[in-house]
Amino acid sequence: xxxxxxxxxxxxxxxxxxxxxxxxxxxxxxxxxxxxxxxxxxxxxxxxxxxxxxxxxxxxxxxxxxxxxxxxxxxxxxxxxxxxxxxxxxxxxxxxxxxxxxxxxxxxxxxxxxxxxxxxxxxxxx
Amino acid sequence: xxxxxxxxxxxxxxxxxxxxxxxxxxxxxxxxxxxxxxxxxxxxxxxxxxxxxxxxxxxxxxxxxxxxxxxxxxxxxxxxxxxxxxxxxxxxxxxxxxxxxxxxxxxxxxxxxxxxxxxxxxxxxxxxxxxxxxxxxxxxxxxxxxxxxxxxxxxxxxxxxxxxxxxxxxxxxxxxxxxxxxxxxxxxxxxxxxxxxxxxxxxxxxxxxxxxxxxxxxxxxxxxxxxxxxxxxxxxxxxxxxxxxxxxxxxxxxxxxxxxxxxxxxxxxxxxxxxxxxxxxxxxxxxxxxxxxxxxxxxxxxxxxxxxxxxxxxxxxxxxxxxxxxxxxxxxxxxxxxxxxxxxxxxxxxxxxxxxxxxxxxxxxxxxxxxxxxxxxxxxxxxxxxxxxxxxxxxxxxxxxxxxxxxxxxxxxxxxxxxxxxxxxxxxxxxxxxxxxxxxxxxxxxxxxxxxxxxxxxxxxxx
Numbered sequence: 407x408x409x410x411x412x413x414x415x416x417x418x419x420x421x422x423x424x425x426x427x428x429x430x431x432x433x434x435x436x437x438x439x440x441x442x443x444x445x446x447x448x449x450x451x452x453x454x455x456x457x458x459x460x461x462x463x464x465x466x467x468x469x470x471x472x473x474x475x476x477x478x479x480x481x482x483x484x485x486x487x488x489x490x491x492x493x494x495x496x497x498x499x500x501x502x503x504x505x506x507x508x509x510x511x512x513x514x515x516x517x518x519x520x521x522x523x524x525x526x527x528x529x530x531x532x
Numbered sequence: 533x534x535x536x537x538x539x540x541x542x543x544x545x546x547x548x549x550x551x552x553x554x555x556x557x558x559x560x561x562x563x564x565x566x567x568x569x570x571x572x573x574x575x576x577x578x579x580x581x582x583x584x585x586x587x588x589x590x591x592x593x594x595x596x597x598x599x600x601x602x603x604x605x606x607x608x609x610x611x612x613x614x615x616x617x618x619x620x621x622x623x624x625x626x627x628x629x630x631x632x633x634x635x636x637x638x639x640x641x642x643x644x645x646x647x648x649x650x651x652x653x654x655x656x657x658x659x660x661x662x663x664x665x666x667x668x669x670x671x672x673x674x675x676x677x678x679x680x681x682x683x684x685x686x687x688x689x690x691x692x693x694x695x696x697x698x699x700x701x702x703x704x705x706x707x708x709x710x711x712x713x714x715x716x717x718x719x720x721x722x723x724x725x726x727x728x729x730x731x732x733x734x735x736x737x738x739x740x741x742x743x744x745x746x747x748x749x750x751x752x753x754x755x756x757x758x759x760x761x762x763x764x765x766x767x768x769x770x771x772x773x774x775x776x777x778x779x780x781x782x783x784x785x786x787x788x789x790x791x792x793x794x795x796x797x798x799x800x801x802x803x804x805x806x807x808x809x810x811x812x813x814x815x816x817x818x819x820x821x822x823x824x825x826x827x828x829x830x831x832x833x834x835x836x837x838x839x840x841x842x843x844x845x846x847x848x849x850x851x852x853x854x855x856x857x858x859x860x861x862x863x864x865x866x867x868x869x870x871x872x873x874x875x876x877x878x879x880x881x882x883x884x885x886x887x888x889x890x891x892x893x894x895x896x897x898x899x900x901x902x903x904x905x906x907x908x909x910x911x912x913x914x915x916x917x918x919x920x921x922x923x924x925x926x927x928x929x930x931x932x933x934x935x936x937x938x939x940x941x942x943x944x945x946x947x948x949x950x951x952x953x954x955x956x957x958x959x960x961x962x963x964x965x966x967x968x969x970x971x972x973x974x975x976x977x978x979x980x981x982x983x984x985x986x987x988x989x990x991x992x993x994x995x
Contacts, residue, residue, distance in 0.1 A: 463584075463596075463597065463600070464600045464604070466603075494596045494597070494599070495599035495600045495603050496595075496596055496599060496626070496629075496630070498596050520605075522582040522583070523583050523591075523597070524566070524582050
């Protein structure tokens with residue numbers, strides 16, 4: 407089987423009519439494959455109503471601060487409230503604060519858990 | 533031996549250390565910044581820990597973050613690679629205090645050799661030649677001083693740098709007036725008019741000696757690396773052995789490096805850098821207290837793995853070779869630094885997406901790189917993206933092999949220094965080994981001029 411540019415064009419036109427992004431054809435050792443540039447926008451997810459709280463540092467996560475227990479799931483927190491501390495080597499602690507007021511929808515790191523920079527610690531529902 | 537090593541670095545050198553660890557049966561921990569999430573070292577290590585945002589000061593230079601990453605992963609040693617914290621005595625000390633072995637020399641040796649002036653004083657004490665000059669500031673006896681040093685001389689500002697208060701004097705009759713000019717310049721620039729004098733090495737080569745030292749005080753020196761092809765103190769191509777070296781000078785240089793290492797109580801691997809003059813005399817410049825970018829050149833020439841050696845020495849093992857074995861030259865090796873830079877625009881950095889990459893291979897070819905097709909070279913760090921190291925029985929054969937390997941090196945998407953390396957290999961002064969540290973700059977200047985010149989002509993003919 408041989409195909410010329412005209413044949414290819416016909417296949418391409420047909421491909422554009424479908425909702426396919428790619429088509430390939432193979433017969434024995436011969437064949438072709440065509441794909442359309444993905445111009446269609448990726449369907450946008452609805453914006454999340456949760457605000458993530460990410461770890462600002464690498465270390466060991468301690469819930470709460472200065473003897474106070476950490477906020478439990480479902481409890482309300484004020485903006486900038488200290489949710490916990492990341493304990494680092496050489497005694498340094500980096501506070502983790504709530505970026506928005508709301509309630510703790512879910513916490514991801516338990517007390518004493520190792521976290522890295524950017525680890526997800528909480529979702530806050532404003 | 534260590535169970536798990538954290539590599540406090542990125543890029544090709546992180547991969548190099550991961551490979552050595554894998555060969556030695558040691559687990560590895562990679563650390564990475566936000567900009568290096570897709571970097572190969574993150575994928576190849578047994579574990580990887582995100583330590584901070586893209587700027588190095590907040591990630592690869594963040595001592596607390598790196599020590600914390602070692603702590604949470606249970607690493608027992610830290611390999612610093614080169615650059616970043618590799619020559620930071622405080623970091624080496626902090627590792628020790630955190631119960632981690634620092635794979636490098638002891639903090640006091642880094643301190644002693646890390647500063648040029650203290651290192652130079654130590655070299656003098658150890659009988660290692662330094663560039664002749666006045667030991668202190670220049671006084672009324674300047675003429676005698678200049679005669680002792682020998683013309684031409686450089687007058688340099690004690691407080692300065694950046695070319696201010698810097699004067700070259702070729703004839704004794706110009707000396708007094710040039711000293712006055714230098715003093716005036718220095719006074720204006722640094723509010724301190726004191727100057728000193730040093731012999732001008734007009735046509736130097738940069739030649740360095742790799743050393744390895746165990747904790748019992750045994751030291752060996754490897755054959756030299758010639759890093760004369762450099763631009764603004766950035767090395768572009770390194771080779772071993774040096775085309776300008778004779779066995780007698782090599783032995784003296786190796787001895788000088790060993791003497792200095794012993795005087796400093798040095799341990800682990802390091803490099804002693806020298807300026808080599810055209811008459812065979814050489815002068816100590818500085819010590820690099822770490823693994824160097826160009827270490828593979830020595831590995832090929834000696835047939836000895838320097839990263840294994842570093843790790844074994846840091847674990848307290850004795851050197852397993854003597855000087856005779858270390859001195860063996862088994863091949864000629866050339867390293868080409870492939871940087872994401874545009875040689876035609878003054879080596880301006882060219883970060884960006886590597887659309888496709890085909891790396892050279894075949895006989896006598898070694899490539900150290902962290903790039904892959906689809907990798908984006910971040911703009912935050914140095915522009916080295918690959919090292920091509922070739923080896924062959926002789927220098928001319930190595931050059932032929934370099935040419936072949938550079939032709940195979942196929943990178944699309946970003947500009948690199950590959951065309952510059954190709955051009956260098958075609959130059960007779962390079963082929964004949966007759967060049968100095970000013971050569972690469974002149975060569976690139978001439979090539980850029982030529983390229984712009986021909987462009988101007990073709991524009992003219994179109995009008």
